[in-house]
Amino acid sequence: MPPREQGAAVLVGRADELNRLRSAVRRRPALVQLEGEAGVGKSRLVTELVESADVGVLTVLVGHCQHSREPFPLGAVLDALRRARDPLACRGPLNSVTSVLRAAVPELADVLPPLPPELSGPVFDRHLLFRAVREVLVALGPVLLVVEDLHWADDGTRQLLRFLMADPPPELAVLVTYRREDLPWGMPLGGAYRPGPGVGVEILPLEPLGTAEVRVLAGLLLGVDTVSAEFATTLHEQTAGLPFVIEEFLRVNRVAAEGTTARWADRAEVPVLLREAVTERLVGLSPDAGRLVRAAAAFAVPASVEVLGVVAGLAGERLREAVTELLARALLREAANGTVSFRHVLSRRTVYGAMNSIERKELHRRAVRLLAAHEHPPLVQLAEHSRLADLRAEWLCYGEAAADQALAASDATTASTLLRLLLAEPALARADVDRLAVKLGEAAQAGLDATGSASALKRLLVDDRLSAQARGQVRMQLGLLLSRFFHGVAEGRAQLELAVDELGARPDLAAKCMSALAMPCTGDVPQPSLAAWLRKADAEIEQCENQERRLSLIADVLGTLVALGDPAAEDRMSTVTVLGHTPGEQRQIARARCTIADSLTVTGRFHAAREHLWAGVRMAEESGGLYVVSTARSTMTRLDWFTGDWEGLAERAGSLLARYRELSAVAAELELVLGHLALVSGDGETARGHLLRTGVRTPRVAVAQVALGGGAGLIRLALREDDIVLASAEADAGVALLRRKEVWAWSGELLPAAVDAYLAAGRAREAGELVRSAEEGIRGLVAPLAAAALHTCRGALEEHAGGSGADHHAAAARAFDTMGAPYLAALAWERTEAHRLSAGGDDAVAAYTRCAERYHALGATHDAARCRHLLRCLGIVTPSRQGRRGYGERLSPRELEVARLLAAGYTNTKIAETLFLSARTIEHHTSRVLRKLQVASRRDIRAADLR
Structure with missing residues (x-):
């Protein structure tokens, strides 16, 4: 027998419903009906109500109806009354009729009157028992009687509740919870129930959580600040937003909130409790309803009733009756477009898993025959049905066609998934392997699921079925994918260098490897050693006849030249403002503009960077360049940091970090922005954590520009904490990376911080040498950020020498x-x-x-x-002609600063350190903030409007 419904351990998104419950139970006498499907969180909401101090001075009695073949008569109410002993012991003598409860509720025997002789036998009148229950509730005064899972109640319990509410005790509130689809008569207390005079009736349907609430709940359950929007959307699709299902699913599968691919949930385990609950609903279905629900389970997407009827072999009245039965049992739900589907994906997987393999294959074969006859056949569905039906020829045909269609529609994720599944087939011919492997690499470049695709490409490189002709291209695509991750940088470069030799007959592809090897941002490889690769790739641009590959080379070469501050790039930037004729060309132009925007941001040309970035992001989104979009969004956050667009920046960066944490380069840049924001707000520890995750300690595999920015932040933090030794050591590390890279155009953030650290440590000579190296390094370059930083460094040196x-x-x-x-x-x-x-x-x-x-x-x-x-x-004292401004009940600027720090979780001591004020002063400010915002505690400030 499945256990009764439980609620999620964390209450999210139920503030309005909880307030309605609180209000309803205060208006006694009252009957409150809380309805909702299994797992929606009814019990959790009731628990919150019962534990809440806002309920008032109430005696709370809770009973649960049990799901058993022969429910115990009146079991839920009598079980609830067991908890009334202590309150009753404090009351005066009880009505003698209550004595009949001695046998029914032995726990109350010592506070109940003795049984009269004529009623001392085991048999007593039911009406007398009902009256006894009522008298006990009257004696208790204000009382909340909760009966959970009323859909499992025996008829006697419903009769007792109807009796109580026909003439209720004046201080009684009854709260019942139930699943409407499981009520025997469709009404909680039966069709004969009518509320008594003056009884307040509240019906509260509890709906599943939306995607936003699922995102919050998942973060709390996983112990992280937030999860990505993609993760939350997938989780919502799997669980239909049911809190208990979400909790069980995450508990059983221990899913990490970051680094998940689009199909992670499809491989996850269905929780046992959910499996049992769904299986219970399958018991007792008519044969036709059973055939139809199994046919629906064979479809991973909603399908029309007519389609399911054909697959199940049902039509006419039999089909209508089967659909009606499944909808009534809440196994299927109907959508507005006429399709039906399971309530959530996990229910479908439970039903599908209960079938034997022979039945599954037959259902999928019927689906293939049916869908293939459509004028515009759904290729993805046909591919999946063919694969699961073990129709190998059809699977290859439809699978590749669906992948091509997905790529044309800029859906790289679907294409990559299909191609990986196809390549896993052991019986593929060599020509098929070559063709599909190259397509997989192309899809992987556009999408975000690089980890899974990189693993598949690695396996292909040692697969005898892959020809030597295709091996170089596959190796190139693998090298490009690996370069996205810190842990894959060295291997990625090695694969690209090998691919150059293997692609000797394909100079356009070899040039792509060279342009990638020439990019200076990753690792600590000196730029002069990369110059030869850059020259060779640049020379190939004019020779490349394939426009898409030509644009790809331009994106790499021009992005590198701009990042180096090379003035030769100025006249060439106009070449990327053209429009592409295919989605592939469009993606390369988008990548070029976003790469240039990133290089312009690093060198301090922020206005031009934003223009390129806006255009590039728009084109990338239209053409399905998901990876380009991810890098562009991280560039946008850093650009917003530089240009002072800080409103909501921490939230934006945090949300992006949750989504793109697996992409090392993107994540590192987001960590840098979050570190800088924490630093300027005075939160040193948070800043240190973010800055240390920029790759600053692993420069050999880091994004050099980001690591230099992280080093600058750590120097500033050490100087703020008066740790001159640490500041000097951080400066040494940053300067070593800068000198090794020999890209002085990137020195704008590090130089002033390093010079300050050296001067504070008495190392003026080294500070001067660093400035002279930077002056020489940026001579003739277009690097305004570094040039402006040099002014600051010269000023610091002059101050140290005694000047102003x-x-x-x-x-x-x-x-x-x-x-x-x-x-x-x-x-x-x-x-x-x-x-x-x-x-x-x-x-x-x-x-x-x-x-x-x-x-x-x-x-x-x-x-x-x-x-x-x-x-x-x-x-x-700052002069003021108008005197001190009065803010009344509005927060003053200082109080607003304090309120924001309180909302961020700062203690009074930490706020005092941040604002350079005394702890006593902060106490006064805190008191005024709480009063003006009309909140009781610091944690409530987070929900207040601090604009």
Whole structure:
């Protein structure tokens, strides 16, 4: 016997329903009916209600109806009354009629009156028993009687509830839960029930969770901040948004929230409790309904009743009756477009798994014959049915056609999945293997499921069926895929170098390998050693007759030239603004524009970067370049960081990180942005965690530009914590990578931080040498970020030598303002005004105050607080002509800062450190924040509107 329904351990997305329940049980006498399908969370919601302090001063009695062939008469109510002993012991003498409960509820015997002699026998009148129950409930005063799973109740329990609610105790609220589809008469208390006068009746249908709530619940159950939207969508499809099913599914399969492919759930195990619940519903079906539900299980997608009828061998009245029966039993559900399907995927898999292999194959063969006759046959369905029916020739034909169709429709995920399944067939001919392997590599380049495809391509390289002619192309595609992951960088380069030799007869493909090998961003390979690859690939562009491959070479070569700051790239960038004639050409143009945008971002040309990025993302989405979209989105977050577009940036970056965590290069850039954001907000520990995941400790396999940015952040953090030794060591590591790479166009973030660390450590000579190397390294290059950073470095050196450095810092500030980098400009303006501030004067004070205002406007909480703290330390009071502004019940700017930090989970001590204020001051601010927001505790601030 399956256990009764349970609820998910975490309550998500039920605030409105819980408030309605609380309100309903307060309006006594009341009958509240909570209905919903199995696993939707009825019991969990009831538990939350019972445990909630908002229920009021109530005696709560809970009983459960049991799913058994012969339910115990009145079992749920009598079981609930067992918990009434202690409250009854505190009441006065009970009505003598309650004595008849002595035998029915022995736990109450010592608080009930003695049985009269004439009623001392084992048989007692049912009406007298009903009256006794009512009198006990009257004696208890305010009481909530909960009867769970009423659909399993015996008729006596329903009669007792009808009796109670016909003339209810004035302080009684009855809450029943049930599944409407399992009610014997379709109504909770039977068709004869009518509520008594003055009884409040509330019917509350509980619906499954939406995708957004599933995403929150999955994150909580898996112990992560968030899961990707793709993960949540797949989980919702599998579970239909039923909380208990979600919890059981994740518990049984221990699914990781990140790094999952589109088909991970198809291979996961169906939880035992769910299997048993579905199997229970199958028991007692008519033969026709059983045939139809098994036919539906053979379809992985919703199907029309007519199609299922043909596959099941049913028509006319027999088909209609079978459909009606399955809908009534909630095994199938009807969609608006006339199709039917299982309530959730796991139910379908349970039914499918219960069939024997012979029946399954026969159902799939019938489906193939039926669907193949359509004017526009559904190729993906035909491929799947053919595969499962063991029709090998049809499987190859429909499978490849479906993959081609998916690629043409920019659905790389479906294409990759189909091609991997086809290539796993042992009886494929060599020509088929060659053709399908190359198509798999092409699909993998466009999609996100690189791990599964890379594993398949590795197996093909040692497969005797793959010809030597195709081996080089497959090896090239494998090398390109491996290069997406930190752990695959070295192997990816090795595969590409081997592929160059194997592709001697295909110079266009060999050039693609060369252009990939020439890209300087990955690892610590010195750029001069890659220059030869770049020259060879560049020379091949004009010789390449295939437009798609030619555009691919342009994307690699031009992206590299722009990243290096090579002025020769300026006139060539217009070549990527053309439009492609095929989806493949469109994807390569999109990749070119997004690659150039990334290079422009790294070198500090933010306005141009955004133009290329917007165009590239649009084209990539239209042409199905999912991997291009992923890299473009991470570039967009970094561009938003540089340009001060910080509103919601942490949430955007966190969501993208959950989705793309498996893609090392993308994830590292997102970690860098999150690290910078944590740093400016004063959360050092969070910043350190993110920055250490940028690849800064593993430069040989990291994205060099990202690792340099991570190193700069770690230097700043160490300097903030007055750890000069650590700051100097971090600077040494970053400078070593920079000198090894010899790409000084990427030095814009690292240089100022490294120079500050060296000067703080008394290593002025090394700081000077670094600046001179950078000056020489960027001479003649288009690298505005590095050029502006050099102004800051010269100012720092001048300050260290006893000068002001103000002119250099001002030049840096103007340069950062011009390129649209407000935070970097604010840092430079602060350094510009700090020297003047020490000399005093209203103008200097006003100028330095504007520095704090710049930081505040951006959201750089810690930097703004540092400026204000310095003003206070110097005894400077900012002049105000209008006096202190009154904010009434609105949060002041300072209170808003405190509220946001409280919402982020900061303690008072941590907030005080971040804002350079005393703990006592933060206590006062916290008190005012809670009062103005009208919340009881810090955790409630997260739900408040802090805009």
